[in-house]
Amino acid sequence: EKGTYPHFMLKEIDEQPFVIRNIIQKYQNEDGTVRLDEDIRQAMKSSDRIYIIAAGTSYHAGLVGKQLIEKIAQRPVEVHIASEFLYNMPLLSENPLFIFISQSGETADLRGVLVDVKEKGYKALTITNVPGSTLSRESDFTLHTYAGPEIAVASTKAYTAQMAVLTLLAVDTANAKGIELDFDPIQELAIVASAMETLCDQKEKLEQIARDYLATTRNCFFIGRAADYFVCLEGSLKLKEISYIQAEGFAGGELKHGTIALIEDGTPVIAIATQEHVNLSIRGNVKEVAARGAHPCIISMEGLEHAEDAFVIPKVHEYLTSLATVIPLQLISYYAALHRDCDVDKPRNLAKSVTVE
Numbered sequence: 001e002k003g004t005y006p007h008f009m010l011k012e013i014d015e016q017p018f019v020i021r022n023i024i025q026k027y028q029n030e031d032g033t034v035r036l037d038e039d040i041r042q043a044m045k046s047s048d049r050i051y052i053i054a055a056g057t058s059y060h061a062g063l064v065g066k067q068l069i070e071k072i073a074q075r076p077v078e079v080h081i082a083s084e085f086l087y088n089m090p091l092l093s094e095n096p097l098f099i100f101i102s103q104s105g106e107t108a109d110l111r112g113v114l115v116d117v118k119e120k121g122y123k124a125l126t127i128t129n130v131p132g133s134t135l136s137r138e139s140d141f142t143l144h145t146y147a148g149p150e151i152a153v154a155s156t157k158a159y160t161a162q163m164a165v166l167t168l169l170a171v172d173t174a175n176a177k178g179i180e181l182d183f184d185p186i187q188e189l190a191i192v193a194s195a196m197e198t199l200c201d202q203k204e205k206l207e208q209i210a211r212d213y214l215a216t217t218r219n220c221f222f223i224g225r226a227a228d229y230f231v232c233l234e235g236s237l238k239l240k241e242i243s244y245i246q247a248e249g250f251a252g253g254e255l256k257h258g259t260i261a262l263i264e265d266g267t268p269v270i271a272i273a274t275q276e277h278v279n280l281s282i283r284g285n286v287k288e289v290a291a292r293g294a295h296p297c298i299i300s301m302e303g304l305e306h307a308e309d310a311f312v313i314p315k316v317h318e319y320l321t322s323l324a325t326v327i328p329l330q331l332i333s334y335y336a337a338l339h340r341d342c343d344v345d346k347p348r349n350l351a352k353s354v355t356v357e
């Protein structure tokens with residue numbers, strides 16, 4: 001039920017701090033360490049390469065998951081769009097492990113890949129919000145994202161929940177391999193949950209940004225580098241699907257190779273700057289688009305902010321920035337859709353779960 005909320009999407013955005021705390025509780029041992037099922041741990045440890053298969057928003061969580069697993073657990077990971085993998089399968093490693101990420105657990109494109117890889121004798125882990133779902137039943141292992149039912153068509157809390165569970169999976173694998181971590185993952189996720197609360201409390205400011213930048217525009221660009229690029233892809237998908245603004249997420253450095261031709265007077269460019277090692281280069285890209293008339297909106301992180309930034313997110317661990325950054329992007333999309341009189345919870349042409357190929 002929506003309760004006092006005008007839309008499920010807004011309610012589900014606000015639920016994200018609780019979801020993260022719930023995930024911490026579900027996957028934490030009594031002594032405060034992370035521990036997943038022994039068979040999942042063994043499957044992760046013994047595979048020589050992980051293949052993440054997903055679609056849409058879950059694919060965007062997978063891109064972050066690759067970084068988390070490679071950085072924390074030092075395991076090579078590939079991320080593939082399910083509908084492409086089926087018809088254009090890459091050369092597989094000797095001992096692959098497949099991870100299917102799906103909020104619904106019913107997405108037909110993923111099921112096609114699952115059936116195929118099971119036939120080939122490979123092991124599969126499904127990360128899903130619906131444990132009894134088709135993908136969960138047909139996989140060897142399941143990790144539950146514990147986000148609670150997601151009703152709005154546009155996925156919000158399922159995405160952050162997927163990234164939180166991927167963090168714990170990476171940490172558990174690192175532990176199994178005896179890799180020493182230089183951060184406490186439970187504590188860092190708790191900091192993310194508090195940051196999310198702070199962000200959800202700034203709705204008025206984000207509504208104003210939506211009004212200033214997106215009330216009447218035809219298009220919008222999201223730019224970022226490294227981890228910020230992945231959240232740009234998610235931010236642009238959110239905006240497209242509920243506000244019908246043509247939006248595109250780009251890697252900051254790639255703009256000059258063609259896309260910058262689309263920048264006109266007043267084109268909104270939302271730039272994300274939460275990664276210290278690319279902070280100056282993304283700001284350089286902002287100057288390039290501003291020089292061509294763009295209307296830039298910089299969203300940065302505490303400690304990296306400059307005076308001209310439109311919005312600053314609280315500081316979180318550098319591996320976990322996407323979990324915080326996506327909140328203002330979700331809220332900006334929500335208010336843009338609202339101001340443009342769109343049906344936020346049930347956008348045109350879309351269904352909550354895509355059970356056809």
Ligand code: F6R
Pocket residue numbers: 055056057058059101102103104105106107110153154155156237238241353354
């Ligand atoms: C976007 C959205 C879709 C889904 C995609 C995969 O907001 O909801 O892009 O993420 O259809 O769905 P699941 O995760 O259920 O496999």
